[in-house]
Amino acid sequence: MTYCVGMRLNSGLVFLSDSRSNAGVDHVSTVRKMTVFERRGDRVLVLMCSGNLAITQAVGHLLSEVSRPENLWTVNSMAKGAELVGEAVREVYRRDGPSLQQFGLEFNCSFILGGQIRGEDCRLFNIYSAGNFIEAYAENPYFQIGEFKYGKPIVDRVVSPETPLDVAAKCALISMDSTLKSNISVGMPLDLLVYERDSLMVSKYATITADNAYFNAIRAFWGQELRKTFNQIPNPDWESMPTAESWPVFEQQIRSQDQ
Amino acid sequence: MTYCVGMRLNSGLVFLSDSRSNAGVDHVSTVRKMTVFERRGDRVLVLMCSGNLAITQAVGHLLSEVSRPENLWTVNSMAKGAELVGEAVREVYRRDGPSLQQFGLEFNCSFILGGQIRGEDCRLFNIYSAGNFIEAYAENPYFQIGEFKYGKPIVDRVVSPETPLDVAAKCALISMDSTLKSNISVGMPLDLLVYERDSLMVSKYATITADNAYFNAIRAFWGQELRKTFNQIPNPDWESMPTAESWPVFEQQIRSQDQ
Numbered sequence: 001m002t003y004c005v006g007m008r009l010n011s012g013l014v015f016l017s018d019s020r021s022n023a024g025v026d027h028v029s030t031v032r033k034m035t036v037f038e039r040r041g042d043r044v045l046v047l048m049c050s051g052n053l054a055i056t057q058a059v060g061h062l063l064s065e066v067s068r069p070e071n072l073w074t075v076n077s078m079a080k081g082a083e084l085v086g087e088a089v090r091e092v093y094r095r096d097g098p099s100l101q102q103f104g105l106e107f108n109c110s111f112i113l114g115g116q117i118r119g120e121d122c123r124l125f126n127i128y129s130a131g132n133f134i135e136a137y138a139e140n141p142y143f144q145i146g147e148f149k150y151g152k153p154i155v156d157r158v159v160s161p162e163t164p165l166d167v168a169a170k171c172a173l174i175s176m177d178s179t180l181k182s183n184i185s186v187g188m189p190l191d192l193l194v195y196e197r198d199s200l201m202v203s204k205y206a207t208i209t210a211d212n213a214y215f216n217a218i219r220a221f222w223g224q225e226l227r228k229t230f231n232q233i234p235n236p237d238w239e240s241m242p243t244a245e246s247w248p249v250f251e252q253q254i255r256s257q258d259q
Numbered sequence: 260m261t262y263c264v265g266m267r268l269n270s271g272l273v274f275l276s277d278s279r280s281n282a283g284v285d286h287v288s289t290v291r292k293m294t295v296f297e298r299r300g301d302r303v304l305v306l307m308c309s310g311n312l313a314i315t316q317a318v319g320h321l322l323s324e325v326s327r328p329e330n331l332w333t334v335n336s337m338a339k340g341a342e343l344v345g346e347a348v349r350e351v352y353r354r355d356g357p358s359l360q361q362f363g364l365e366f367n368c369s370f371i372l373g374g375q376i377r378g379e380d381c382r383l384f385n386i387y388s389a390g391n392f393i394e395a396y397a398e399n400p401y402f403q404i405g406e407f408k409y410g411k412p413i414v415d416r417v418v419s420p421e422t423p424l425d426v427a428a429k430c431a432l433i434s435m436d437s438t439l440k441s442n443i444s445v446g447m448p449l450d451l452l453v454y455e456r457d458s459l460m461v462s463k464y465a466t467i468t469a470d471n472a473y474f475n476a477i478r479a480f481w482g483q484e485l486r487k488t489f490n491q492i493p494n495p496d497w498e499s500m501p502t503a504e505s506w507p508v509f510e511q512q513i514r515s516q517d518q
Contacts, residue, residue: 149408166494206500241465
């Protein structure tokens, strides 16, 4: 599996992806999920993918073919870029879908595409297996793909359009930490990319490996503080809680064989 | 959907369930997911369910039919109890499975059964849709069913067999809070039950409604401290992180159209 998160903030965009790929637990490997299309002064597009690796790589190949009349280097709007990704997904579906179906395999892929093209604002899209897509707006400023549930609560608590880029990047890393902690199908290294609005170049990029001091410090501190906070919370106050007596039907169930 | 968690600790068992049921977002209702079979001095069995409500209720009906030669009031071991739940699931499958299939509906249900029967130790089981089941041991002292991913990281960080009952109950509530925060298909009220090993009676039970002072205090404190801890973490230290240069293939992709 995979975990990727993309955030669209007032000051720019944040992208984070893991790099574990597995076809069953006996075939685990490292595959980068992030691809960057950067032409300084003109465009930065970041594409992250999740799902069947053969499908997502096939889509990637189509999108980076500069011989195609229209590709991510030539489109003049992010929405058109998302449309191209969707079209590439459909092209791969036409080619591979029937064979996958014969083997009982789901046509499973999803993408986050974000970035900025000169003349437009930053934009962020989530493209589905069917090639259709949605865009992130202020009310819902982020998308996740892959194993998203473990890391969702902290993003929900912290991120809003006003969140500064570095704070959002930190949140993405903590969200990734929770996911790494609970799901072995998500793994290091991580690709972290920050794009500052209107810069039209990759602002900050890092490959975070297992020996990254900053990420390891975050992980240790976060885990330790979480346990400390947890310990500060008093144990349940049973006196103040209504018991089963307030629920007659349940009461009957709970006590029916009581002696 | 649903979120239920059951924990098997050295000092006893903890059970927590939500009570939201929904058939699509336009049909949301409150259904208790926990049923208790208590005969003081003899047995306490707690059954929690997740999945298609018609299925789980049908299973519940079969299990509480005292007219059946063997039921959860008569079994003399927890493993036999888990087997009975599995058999009831299979009976419902034989009855309803083909019709559900005609309507394209999955036969989807899962159960946590835990408790103690006189003469045995506390035990905890997870029963699947196919009627098969697994038991919790010290290495993996808890089971979750339903929307389990949001609330898994905190349980992974905190719970071990040595965890005291009230601390484990608190952890279950925080795990539930994360789930409630990120998934509207899980909802209040909650059923919280604590069973002290060898007591052979329900030790503590509470129905936690939306106006429960303790749970609301936990939620507020946890959210606030999480944000405080988050703010204490320094922003990413970009200087210390290796950049794309260390990944030649990626480097090529990231820079290939660079000017």
